[in-house]
Amino acid sequence: MHDDPDFDVRGFLPYLLNQAAEASSLDFQKVYKDRYGMLRNEWRVLFHLGIYTRMTASEIGERAQMHKTKISRAVQRLAERRYLIRQRDGDDRRVEHLELTALGRKVYDDLRGIAKDYDMALVEGMPQAEVERLKTQLEALARRS
Amino acid sequence: MHDDPDFDVRGFLPYLLNQAAEASSLDFQKVYKDRYGMLRNEWRVLFHLGIYTRMTASEIGERAQMHKTKISRAVQRLAERRYLIRQRDGDDRRVEHLELTALGRKVYDDLRGIAKDYDMALVEGMPQAEVERLKTQLEALARRS
């Protein structure tokens, strides 16, 4: 075991994923931070609302695999900045429906455009089919465990 | 741009990488934390010393893409636990050479064995060639930007 040659920890998947995630996130992180003063979880909530239009915190939690406390704080800050509005549900008053404001949508559109360019630059020179396979594999890993 | 249909932020690579990294790291994190009270950067320094036997902090920094302050603190805690020893360089007394102790190597061997099993479980059912390609792609993304 001490001399087991057939496993190199440098190729340990969680390690490689972390390195790749960190390196690939850095520049984009600066964009939503410097331009809009947003944190990562706020960007995540924002883009989910950008896609699904109207969601509750619980729904975002399921989709984004985020704990409710993260969402609660992200929503609060996004509401302060007038990027979203909250509407109490009429039937179940524990629930809040969330939607982007016009301003929030502008921010989303801007960031989505930048994300798109950024994404393309990351996989530059990589055949489209490989990109698709990579993303599918990452989705599978994210769901696993 | 508002209605640009050809980019779905859910497939944004930094996002997918982060989700996959986080999900895939969780269980293993518990092992080095609960069993040895180690933090992530300590595990990283430990396994680099496990592989390269004798390194300076700067060398680890280059290999692992870690800032010197992270290494400094990780080394300190590993030294406190007697997992490594530090030796001043004779020629240049600013430099310290780091090596695992017998205890440190035991810990490394244990964690490496667990990492191996863990890694295999993560890619279970995936053809070996695809695993290799995935890891190569992640290494490339980690080096980029």
Add this chain to the structure above:
DNA sequence: TATTGTTATACTCTATAACTATA
């Protein structure tokens, strides 16, 4: 009793500047 969302708290992780001791 269970669920939606909030608040409090502690810990982990990162980034940066300022420092020391050597060179």
Add this chain to the structure above:
DNA sequence: TATAGTTATAGAGTATAACAATA
């Protein structure tokens, strides 16, 4: 002046328990 490594500090990110309001 520059480099190897340390210390201080603030901010970002996570995890968990306890809570209020509602069902």
